[in-house]
Amino acid sequence: MKKYTIKDIAELAGVSKGTIDRVIHKRGNVAKDVEDKVKQLLSDINYQPNLIARNLKNNRIYQISALLPDPQKDAYWQVCSDGMQQALSEFSAFDIRMNTFLFDPTDTKSFIKQHKKLLDSTPDMILMVPLFYKEAKTVLEEYKSLNIQVCTFNNQIDASAASFIGQDLYQSGRVAAKLMHSIIDNGDMAIIHIDEKYKNAVHMQEKEKGFKSYFEDLKGFKDDILKCKIRYTETEDKLRDFLKDHPNLTGIFVTNSKAFHVARLLESENKNHIKLVGYDLLEENVRFLKNGVIDFLIHQNPRQQAYLGLKFLIEHLVFEKDIPGQYLLPIDIINSENVKPFLRA
Amino acid sequence: MKKYTIKDIAELAGVSKGTIDRVIHKRGNVAKDVEDKVKQLLSDINYQPNLIARNLKNNRIYQISALLPDPQKDAYWQVCSDGMQQALSEFSAFDIRMNTFLFDPTDTKSFIKQHKKLLDSTPDMILMVPLFYKEAKTVLEEYKSLNIQVCTFNNQIDASAASFIGQDLYQSGRVAAKLMHSIIDNGDMAIIHIDEKYKNAVHMQEKEKGFKSYFEDLKGFKDDILKCKIRYTETEDKLRDFLKDHPNLTGIFVTNSKAFHVARLLESENKNHIKLVGYDLLEENVRFLKNGVIDFLIHQNPRQQAYLGLKFLIEHLVFEKDIPGQYLLPIDIINSENVKPFLRA
DNA sequence: CCATACATTGTGCTCGAACACAGTATTGCG
DNA sequence: CGCAATACTGTGTTCGAGCACAATGTATGG
Structure with a gap:
């Protein structure tokens, strides 16, 4: 039970602590037979150096x-x-x-x-x-x-x-899909990529793949999954058009932290029946989560x-x-x- | 930027490290004026003892x-x-x-x-x-x-x-309620307490309170929240009766880790339309979560x-x-x- | 046969804190 | 004045690992 120190091992091996240290750190200058003996001993007693002491010394x-x-x-x-x-x-x-x-x-x-x-x-x-x-x-x-x-x-x-x-982004898309599936009954769904100024393209694609794969795995699922890519600068107008073009929409999945843009629009146009799933606990997202416009957020922590x-x-x-x-x-x-x-x- | 040691402080104060140590550990035998001076110095430089060294010594x-x-x-x-x-x-x-x-x-x-x-x-x-x-x-x-x-x-x-x-159990009941609310449209809900052999009564009551409070906060919510207490030994029969008595049931909240008992019954009686929310990632619960009989589990970690x-x-x-x-x-x-x-x- | 090179091994100090103990100064009292 | 008690203050060792350096021993060449 007791923890062995280098000194203990030196005594057991009948050599000095300097030699033990040379073996442990492979610093050479040790006779072959002594080295073997010490190595054997170290593994026999499963020597663990005292990391407190090591850190103090190294400092x-x-x-x-x-x-x-x-x-x-x-x-x-x-x-x-x-x-x-x-x-x-x-x-x-x-x-x-x-x-x-x-x-x-x-x-x-x-x-x-x-x-x-x-x-x-x-x-x-x-x-x-x-x-x-x-x-x-x-x-x-x-x-x-x-x-x-x-x-x-x-x-x-x-x-x-x-x-x-x-996080596993593909799986995270599947989680979003499962959530969506459990809160909407029928109607069309849309995956919305709101481009950030920098490219998170891989992120968003993986999530989309995961999302789709969930619904593909379901037998007998036939509603549409729409897709919409929006550039950051034109968000509001394009979103408004998209909603107008798809009156049958019941669920929207936003693949990054920009769900609040969609939430804003849904709120102002009184389309609260459309379910919304997005990412990240930004202040604005949380506000829309609390007042019910956003249904779920996935936290990337x-x-x-x-x-x-x-x-x-x-x-x-x-x-x-x-x-x-x-x-x-x-x-x-x-x-x-x-x-x-x-x-x- | 450099970290001060006791020795540094001793030099600064013009005394020996023994005296510094006596002040730090309130071991007495220090002249009042020296003590004040050292104390001032310690707080001025915001002395933090080296915990590595302390642990090595105390050992x-x-x-x-x-x-x-x-x-x-x-x-x-x-x-x-x-x-x-x-x-x-x-x-x-x-x-x-x-x-x-x-x-x-x-x-x-x-x-x-x-x-x-x-x-x-x-x-x-x-x-x-x-x-x-x-x-x-x-x-x-x-x-x-x-x-x-x-x-x-x-x-x-x-x-x-x-x-x-x-965890905040009351809040955890509210989380369950929110989940339930988002996955069922209408119909009755039931809170089911499946007694364990030991009393977790407080746990379960808090969760029930939280669950109910969520729905009370909703304006215009009028569906029933039923309640059912079942002792561990009689689980299956009583559950069957309960389901028979309430054909209008669309959601069940089980307040502890025994949701799998309910899941078993729902599966065997083909009542998969009834949504089920429970607690804890027991093997059996996870199985029913994966095959869709349980909709959500809350993880108490x-x-x-x-x-x-x-x-x-x-x-x-x-x-x-x-x-x-x-x-x-x-x-x-x-x-x-x-x-x-x-x-x- | 001795000096020197080389291989191997042992000794002792260091890191910073904690504490025992030794040392010094001051006071009081007979 | 002297001696002891008291009140401080300083010194030195320890914890375990790491490493520089000293100290052995052995072999080789001149």
Whole structure:
């Protein structure tokens, strides 16, 4: 039951602690037979180094840098800093310095620029949102060549060595579909993609696929699933036209956080019979959820994503824990009654 | 930016580190003027002790004991040990010894007996499920008089000094109501309490209150909310009768984890048009959720409750963090499409 | 045969906090 | 004045791991 120390092992092996240390850290200069004996002993008693002592001795200042979208440009990212703050407070016993670099989520140039600035901060590890596929891929290559561990969240850049935290978007589309299916009886449905200024195309396509797949799996389902792509600048007019063109509509699925645009219109045109499912707990979305215009929101939990990402990085630094290659968060279903605790958590 | 050590402060104050230490730990034997000066200095530079060093020096073995229902008697509790395991693994750097005492959730005597055994393990802190109100109250008094910090979860024993982790049950009833309201159009609803062998009466009553309050808040709602109390042993017959007596039924809310009993009957009698909302991700519930007999389950997340409870206790021991008096988990809504990640998490 | 290179092993200090104990100064009392 | 009690203050060791450096022992070449 007692925990063995290096000193204990030295006594057991009949050598000094220096030798044990050399074996553990493969620093050489140990006779072959002694090395074998010590290795055997270490595995026999399943030696676990005292990480408290190790950290005290090493006494390092860890530098973690983050490359994130600017919450001033898109409120979705506001809660990330809360999550990071929580992780930092849990590990306040260690000296961890954070440097956060915010880029404009509508501007790839800003992404590259902030990435360059980040490199100057000589980070031990990096937390980032690889919002732009092509640019992110380049940037990740660079980190890899510099041998810096990276943890990404929100956007999955496949075939990269970096670890990823996020949600299964296809499945999230299926969740939306199931919700829709349970609240509407018949009539047409529409999937509405409201383009953000930056491309979240992959996100939205995956969700659409999932949504459709749910209804395809149903035997005997025959109502239409319409589709509507709207550019950010022309949202209101195009939406109004779309609703006019499809009077039979009973359900709308908005594939990103812009459901409030649709909600606004539905409210002003008194089309409250149309069910609405969307994403993310933005202030405006929550307002429409509470007054019943939006029926369900799916929570992508950016706060938790940032929290976990930073936590994984820190645990790797201080405890040498493995970082999971991929970690998929549960898909939270939110209605007007359970929304409250999610706003703070 | 640099972190100050006791040695730094000693130099700044022009005294030795021994004196600084005496001031910090209020060990007396310090001249009044020196004490004031050091105190001022400490607060000026906002001294934070290096908790790594403190833990290395103290080098204590912490003993935490848990008093939990036996998962063999009720599968609901199975996942608690996973949560506890996760907390332990996160703090594996510290020497924390767990002793778990399992009681029969149908037997108050067993609760008391295991509590007595627990006391023999001389714990520093206690994690417990205060399942039986009266007995728990006594037991908590005893812990208090012994000056042992306790963290409770699942059942809230009001007016106790112990901290509590769980859900807002009233609100959880409202969530169920909102779900029900969104999936049924008209017809009668029923709240069904299926008594467990042990009393969860308070739980179920709170949920019922919440459920009703939601519909009372709706203007113009006039359908009936029926109520049915069933004892565990007579479940099937009484349920069958109840369904026969109320052919107009379109929605059933089961206030605990026993929804699968109702689901079984609905399936065998081909009454799939009746919507069903219940609690907890038991294997059987999940099966009926996936095949569509159960529409929604509310997840009380006992795994997370146990995880957080243990984590709070450990963080208090090793980092002297405060334990929140009450911590309410978000109320998770589960349907057939998002259930999967909740089963492991 | 001794000096030197080389392989191997042991010793001792460090990280920062905690605390026992030794040391110094001041006061009171016979 | 002297001696002890009291009131402070300073020193040194410990926790376990990591690492620099000292200290062994052995072999090789001149």
